[in-house]
Amino acid sequence: ECSLSSTSVCHALGKCDHAFLETSRSRQITVPAKRMLIREGETPAEVFRLLSGWGARIKILADGSRQILTFCLPGDFLTVEMLHDVPVTFSVQAVSEMTLCAFPKKHLIEQSFTQPDLAAFIEQLWAQRVSDLEERLVGLGRLSADRRIAGLVLDLHRRLKMRGLATGNEFAFPARHEDIADTLGLTPPHVSRTLTALRQDKLLEIGGGRAVILDYGGLEKLAA
Amino acid sequence: ECSLSSTSVCHALGKCDHAFLETSRSRQITVPAKRMLIREGETPAEVFRLLSGWGARIKILADGSRQILTFCLPGDFLTVEMLHDVPVTFSVQAVSEMTLCAFPKKHLIEQSFTQPDLAAFIEQLWAQRVSDLEERLVGLGRLSADRRIAGLVLDLHRRLKMRGLATGNEFAFPARHEDIADTLGLTPPHVSRTLTALRQDKLLEIGGGRAVILDYGGLEKLAA
DNA sequence: CGCTTACTTGAACTCACTCAAAATTCGTGG
DNA sequence: CCACGAATTTTGAGTGAGTTCAAGTAAGCG
Numbered sequence A, B: 001e002c003s004l005s006s007t008s009v010c011h012a013l014g015k016c017d018h019a020f021l022e023t024s025r026s027r028q029i030t031v032p033a034k035r036m037l038i039r040e041g042e043t044p045a046e047v048f049r050l051l052s053g054w055g056a057r058i059k060i061l062a063d064g065s066r067q068i069l070t071f072c073l074p075g076d077f078l079t080v081e082m083l084h085d086v087p088v089t090f091s092v093q094a095v096s097e098m099t100l101c102a103f104p105k106k107h108l109i110e111q112s113f114t115q116p117d118l119a120a121f122i123e124q125l126w127a128q129r130v131s132d133l134e135e136r137l138v139g140l141g142r143l144s145a146d147r148r149i150a151g152l153v154l155d156l157h158r159r160l161k162m163r164g165l166a167t168g169n170e171f172a173f174p175a176r177h178e179d180i181a182d183t184l185g186l187t188p189p190h191v192s193r194t195l196t197a198l199r200q201d202k203l204l205e206i207g208g209g210r211a212v213i214l215d216y217g218g219l220e221k222l223a224a
Numbered sequence C: 001c002g003c004t005t006a007c008t009t010g011a012a013c014t015c016a017c018t019c020a021a022a023a024t025t026c027g028t029g030g
Numbered sequence D: 001c002c003a004c005g006a007a008t009t010t011t012g013a014g015t016g017a018g019t020t021c022a023a024g025t026a027a028g029c030g
Helices: A008-013 A019-023 A105-114 A116-142 A145-162 A177-184 A188-200 A216-223 B008-013 B019-023 B105-114 B116-142 B145-162 B177-184 B188-200 B216-223
Strands: A027-031 A036-038 A046-052 A055-060 A066-072 A091-094 A098-104 A170-172 A204-207 A210-213 B027-031 B036-038 B046-052 B055-060 B066-072 B091-094 B098-104 B170-172 B204-207 B210-213
Touching (some): A055 A177, A066 A177, A098 A105, A116 A145, A145 A177, A145 A188, A145 A210, B066 B116, B066 B177, B098 B105, B145 B170, B145 B210, B177 B188, B188 B204
Antiparallel strands (some): A027 A098, A046 A098, A055 A091, A204 A210, B027 B098, B036 B091, B055 B091
């Protein structure tokens, strides 16, 4: 049993008053790693919020290859279309086992009529997602492999830290090399080589399901 | 003198009822090519809609290089932040000479309280922009230069056609090779070579400020 | 203990980059 | 209308980052 703001991760988001959302009844579900939860083109009747584990918003290309748009971390909504029954433009896949709570979309729509704050809150979510995508776009277009990885890890660290899910410069990192590769437009072998180089340079250590930022300043300078 | 729905491009957008916006007084301005209109970090008090010419939402990187996020075409809003006074996350530059009309943002905010449709309309704009960015992200991550160009041209053609700004498979194309390169993460020399190859393959002809799609099906197959 | 999955390493290859120069187009003033 | 300078596009040769394909190693897990 959970509500939009009853969990610790939700509190961490702060600022936005969504007390009104607490009344929405929800169901909680579990999804095993690699399972596809939402498929591109579907129109889910529920809005999902991630409680634990990582997910990925992905696109499958004609040739079968996969591009990860963004990782979903605990506290994130898997989709942002809250007021519209429009088909989603991507699929959502579990990177590690996910637990999440689901809110019927129609409750949100009803409440949007009486809650003027909701529109502003949702616009915030959109703006955040757009800003995120723009950042990624810049990285893919212009940066070398080591810089892309540096940027990705710093971004994940920042997002997890905001939610209190990173202790110091260390955090759980369930993504495999293939996931990193599909995010950054690289290949798993090259991700492996680049991570080895970063480890030798004493900047970053990823392995065994955990990430440790060894030299935060150095990593930032690389990503810039 | 123009209003949000008084121009032909606005009518082409259709569907959404924004008659209420017609009452908003606006000013019309002209911007020469290459001029920077909005700078990253600013909080413009107005919302701009493009009437003619092309613009580009861009990011300037630390090393001075430029990444174009999306092209703005006639009918597009340069920014989507309508209800919030938040800093924009990108700059906007004129690709060719632009004429546009500007609406005071505060009028929109006032009207959002009385117009529940406005929230839905704005969410549509956000969803469109996100979908656009996602598409671009996939292209940058996975596709070769010729496929990226094919995808970009088809996307521009689709958007212009919707607005009645493309006759058949031909349309005005004011972007230079440098603009294409900064959009797709390529270099101007390689754009030139790739365009030459596409011309020889009788797929696409770009030059003299115009684009002609010679083989629509072939270009689609390439971009897929 | 055997099987699967994930990661690492190596060698050859390729696409796109860099740098540089030549050719073309565009804009502007005479 | 032409001439000139600037911006843009084209072309060439050499280089390099990342890929592909393949084999080998390590790590979970029944």
